[in-house]
Amino acid sequence: MAPGGGGRAISQQAFEDMVRENVEDLGMDPEEALDDAIQALSLQGVDLSGIVKCVPGVASAKDDPVLQAVDALKEMLASGLPQKSNMGEVVRLLDRLSDLCSSGGGGSGHENASIAVRNGAVELLCSACSSLENAEENALVSALKALSCVICDIRSTEIFQCNHGPKLIMQILNRYGQSVNLLDSCFSVVAAAATGNEIVKEAFMDLKIGELFVRKLNAQSKCCTESMYDAIRILLTPDDHRVLASQVYGYARKFAQIGISDALVEALKDGLHSPGVISICVALKAVAVNDEICRSISEKGGIDAVLKCIVESSEQNDKAIARSCCSLLFKLAGSDSNKNTIVQNGGLDNLIKLSSKFFDDPAVLQEIMTVISALSLRTPENAARAIEAGAGDLAIQAMRKFPSAYQMQKQCCLMIRNLVVRNPENRTILLGNGVERLIRKAKSSSAICKEAASAALRDLCLDDYN
Numbered sequence: 001m002a003p004g005g006g007g008r009a010i011s012q013q014a015f016e017d018m019v020r021e022n023v024e025d026l027g028m029d030p031e032e033a034l035d036d037a038i039q040a041l042s043l044q045g046v047d048l049s050g051i052v053k054c055v056p057g058v059a060s061a062k063d064d065p066v067l068q069a070v071d072a073l074k075e076m077l078a079s080g081l082p083q084k085s086n087m088g089e090v091v092r093l094l095d096r097l098s099d100l101c102s103s104g105g106g107g108s109g110h111e112n113a114s115i116a117v118r119n120g121a122v123e124l125l126c127s128a129c130s131s132l133e134n135a136e137e138n139a140l141v142s143a144l145k146a147l148s149c150v151i152c153d154i155r156s157t158e159i160f161q162c163n164h165g166p167k168l169i170m171q172i173l174n175r176y177g178q179s180v181n182l183l184d185s186c187f188s189v190v191a192a193a194a195t196g197n198e199i200v201k202e203a204f205m206d207l208k209i210g211e212l213f214v215r216k217l218n219a220q221s222k223c224c225t226e227s228m229y230d231a232i233r234i235l236l237t238p239d240d241h242r243v244l245a246s247q248v249y250g251y252a253r254k255f256a257q258i259g260i261s262d263a264l265v266e267a268l269k270d271g272l273h274s275p276g277v278i279s280i281c282v283a284l285k286a287v288a289v290n291d292e293i294c295r296s297i298s299e300k301g302g303i304d305a306v307l308k309c310i311v312e313s314s315e316q317n318d319k320a321i322a323r324s325c326c327s328l329l330f331k332l333a334g335s336d337s338n339k340n341t342i343v344q345n346g347g348l349d350n351l352i353k354l355s356s357k358f359f360d361d362p363a364v365l366q367e368i369m370t371v372i373s374a375l376s377l378r379t380p381e382n383a384a385r386a387i388e389a390g391a392g393d394l395a396i397q398a399m400r401k402f403p404s405a406y407q408m409q410k411q412c413c414l415m416i417r418n419l420v421v422r423n424p425e426n427r428t429i430l431l432g433n434g435v436e437r438l439i440r441k442a443k444s445s446s447a448i449c450k451e452a453a454s455a456a457l458r459d460l461c462l463d464d465y466n
Helices: 012-024 030-043 065-076 084-101 109-118 121-134 137-150 154-162 165-175 180-194 198-206 209-219 226-235 248-257 260-268 277-287 291-299 302-315 319-332 336-344 347-357 362-376 380-389 391-401 406-420 424-432 435-445 447-459
Strands: none
Touching (some): 012 030, 065 084, 109 121, 121 137, 121 165, 137 180, 154 165, 154 180, 165 180, 165 209, 180 198, 198 209, 198 226, 209 260, 226 248, 226 260, 226 277, 248 260, 248 291, 260 277, 260 291, 260 302, 277 302, 291 302, 291 319, 291 336, 302 319, 319 336, 319 347, 319 362, 336 362, 347 362, 347 380, 347 391, 362 391, 362 406, 380 391, 380 406, 380 424, 391 406, 391 435, 406 424, 406 435, 406 447, 435 447
16 A cells, blocks of 8 residues: 655645646746646655646546545435435446446556545545445445545545544444354455555554454354454554564454464365365464464364365466465464474475476466475474475476566575585585585676575585575
């Protein structure tokens, strides 16, 4: 989410006056006048987000489709709940605003959302959601979707907070708990509003959104939407750079204590039949912030569930799920007790098989080697088993095939370090297979690899590792 309102402010009228002066006083062509005004104001640090970029006399800000939709909604909602005969038009306008401001609607979506925010859309839509709470469900869903689309930056999240947005959303969630469409729309608003705003995160936590998550997850129904998993992830992401110390670590511990991690594990146990597997993995990874939680996830069957998803992602040729599962497995492998569980349950063999399936994708290979690195860290027994499973061959073949995939090359070097630092027998095997030349090539090819490659050469007991 981009910041909003960080620079000096300017009104729509002042912007248009500047463009007009460029045309009338300096004789510029309309397009040149517009470009010059934008460039000059940007250099001065003026915040142009939400300004309609138009040339007076050629076009008008009032012709902007976002402003037209917002103004029309203001008129129709001015007296509160609209007449039933007008409800269809209200829904059409709300859906139109959603389409214009949607991030999936092209590069103009964010700019359109900024225009809407500057012209009062967040306040309007919060009021609309409150007014439409007793109306037809589709109207409230449309209002919530529009709200989630226009919340696009810090300015909009602060407006949402000032208009009691968190309380409003929790009220709707608690009242309409069985409607999938309403739940999905509400959780989308939670995710949008909590992004980059620590105060909004705190507000939702104070309103006991964690307990609501538990209820929905334990219901194990179609109410568990991807937007809910996204909301969990975002509430646990320390992304407000205005604060020195985020509270999200404590929120993650709270989520684990009340049973969210256990419920996420249960949701993952159905494998690729679970709706939103990637979102579940990312949410569970966000909750797993310490050794105790990681061990608890394993005890509840989380590692078995992840390994099952890894096998199924290979069978169904789904790289995205494979990467997400590996990323979660890496987080769980941060607990020393989980390392042995992963290896004993066939994790190394599954990872090597996965690498064979997706050997054409260095991004997947990088994730796989990240997991093997974690499993081998400070655990010579696992390092020996990793070599037996084929981790050494994987590193060598990947380095040969993708010499320009520098992040993957770096991860190869890091994995090699952990495989050999406490296992001299592994050094002999890898050096005999020509790994030194590949590491030195990676070191000389990119600064990204230099430090990791030097460390790998050192742990291979080679001279001139620097």
